[in-house]
Amino acid sequence: MDLAAVVFDLDGVLVDSEQLWDEVRRQVAREWGGRWTDEATGAMQGMSTPEWARYMVEQVGVRGTPDEVAAEVIRRMGDRYRREEVPLLPGAVEAVWALSERWPLGVASSSPPDLIRVVLDAAGIADRFRAVVSSEQVRRGKPAPDVYLAAAAELGVPPERCVAIEDSANGLRAAATAGMTVLAVPSPHYPPPPDALALAAVTVDTVAKVTPELLASL
Numbered sequence: 001m002d003l004a005a006v007v008f009d010l011d012g013v014l015v016d017s018e019q020l021w022d023e024v025r026r027q028v029a030r031e032w033g034g035r036w037t038d039e040a041t042g043a044m045q046g047m048s049t050p051e052w053a054r055y056m057v058e059q060v061g062v063r064g065t066p067d068e069v070a071a072e073v074i075r076r077m078g079d080r081y082r083r084e085e086v087p088l089l090p091g092a093v094e095a096v097w098a099l100s101e102r103w104p105l106g107v108a109s110s111s112p113p114d115l116i117r118v119v120l121d122a123a124g125i126a127d128r129f130r131a132v133v134s135s136e137q138v139r140r141g142k143p144a145p146d147v148y149l150a151a152a153a154e155l156g157v158p159p160e161r162c163v164a165i166e167d168s169a170n171g172l173r174a175a176a177t178a179g180m181t182v183l184a185v186p187s188p189h190y191p192p193p194p195d196a197l198a199l200a201a202v203t204v205d206t207v208a209k210v211t212p213e214l215l216a217s218l
Contacts, residue, residue: 006165009167012171014088014119017119018167020087021044025040035061040059046168046169047141049112049135052141056073074114081115085122086123093123101212102216104131107129107131133151143177163181165207168187169193183214
């Protein structure tokens with residue numbers, strides 16, 4: 001592959017926030033009359049904000065409209081980020097800086113745009129990314145490929161010349177469906193099933209191992 005750009009997921013790749021999202025959604029579900037299911041956590045990973053908010057109302061049984069549920073979850077996430085240090089994953093900032101010296105970078109995240117900006121600004125890496133796309137800005141969230149296709153278009157690079165760095169099952173499927181070469185950094189908290197991991201060209205156990213040399217070898 002003639003690599004031309006690299007696209008990062010955010011939650012679970014650069015910031016250790018998947019558990020935080022899960023915790024906040026569970027709190028809202030508990031307080032707003034919902035009933036959490038075993039499938040809820042995995043199902044919502046990668047969904048856009050309208051999609052997971054609708055899931056919480058229709059499947060988890062949270063009282064309120066999807067807009068009200070989304071606003072409350074995002075408000076609580078923002079409060080946690082502002083109150084506590086943004087939980088960057090070890091080696092994430094170093095990986096972004098190293099790769100940005102070789103290739104243009106993008107973000108394709110399911111987080112709302114405001115929360116993406118909070119994380120990138122807190123990490124001091126906002127200027128390393130030429131394209132930042134949220135699933136809120138496309139028609140469908142992951143596992144649909146829309147957010148990855150939009151990131152590639154913003155970078156001006158064909159998807160097949162991009163490497164996507166992902167941790168979740170829905171994210172791996174989204175990047176692969178977009179036609180990108182997929183590098184998996186599986187979440188130890190929510191490991192993807194074997195069929196999703198099989199979509200990756202290579203798997204590493206930490207983002208610190210995502211080096212220019214590794215990507216150049218793909």
